[in-house]
Amino acid sequence: MDLEARLHADHGEELRLWLRMLTCTQLIEQRVRSRLREQFETTLPRFDLMAQLERVPQGLKMNELSRRLMVTGGNVTGITDQLEAEGMVQRVPVQGDRRALLIRLTSTGRKAFAEMAHQHEVWIAEALGGLSPREVDTLYTLLGKLKQHVARVQNESIGESA
Amino acid sequence: MDLEARLHADHGEELRLWLRMLTCTQLIEQRVRSRLREQFETTLPRFDLMAQLERVPQGLKMNELSRRLMVTGGNVTGITDQLEAEGMVQRVPVQGDRRALLIRLTSTGRKAFAEMAHQHEVWIAEALGGLSPREVDTLYTLLGKLKQHVARVQNESIGESA
DNA sequence: TATTGTTATACTCTATAACTATA
């Protein structure tokens, strides 16, 4: 294949895969969103924030949450405000750095999250129930490869633009 | 496995797969969104709407667009208004039903979309470039299975609630 | 009565940038 042909190579397969991937995630995500709203009066970003905190009992700093949730700082402040007002999380001063705060689940938040997480797991198991354990595993592995590649490309772009 | 155990069966594998899938699509989608904004001053929903129209030269009715884009009617009206104001699409009366309108790409819109679609394909090819053709194919097949299953579950739920 | 599309409204999420307080 000469250069010209390589430049204009057909990427139809990748595109079709991408569109199908997007359809799958959108279908599932919409289900999850509407059920979180109906059954728990909450939203996916709020659920995601609590999920991050649940893994780290001592809590996470705002900027760490921001990084993990892949959103900017102002948003984390807003969602944290809501959850704090509802008694789900608390802001805890960090000793040694009076600028920083640790956000952590309260025991109320931990209980509420446990219920939601259980239901969430059931919803996901339903949605992915059409796949055999073997297929789940294959998908997991291939998407792991994709994730690594995308993350690498991402960093290179940031490098370029910086 | 008895009923009790089945009820509380572990769905950790499915959950991990789902989170990984979500991470992959979010990473790629963010890239696409920011590039559409930077390079073409447009958004993903607008791009998606034009993509639907591009496949159907004679145009699509509002409710058909709404179904395909998986959003409610009012939103389609809004996005269509913007694109019409920019001369990308036009509303065409449907003979035989004076309530309905066909939305179709103008020649300006077709040209603009062709450019964007080409770039879009390159971005996607970049993002998925870490996978071999064989892996792309496997993913495509497995996600096809997933899509069918999710769509079926979706319809059953709608059936229940209706 | 049902359907097509529009309008009006309200809410969530988002990024950006200016700001305060600490380091």
Added chain:
DNA sequence: TATAGTTATAGAGTATAACAATA
């Protein structure tokens, strides 16, 4: 100066529901 977090703002996307015109 740089960093942690907040505030203010503006914009996009979304759903819901009331509405007009037509079937």
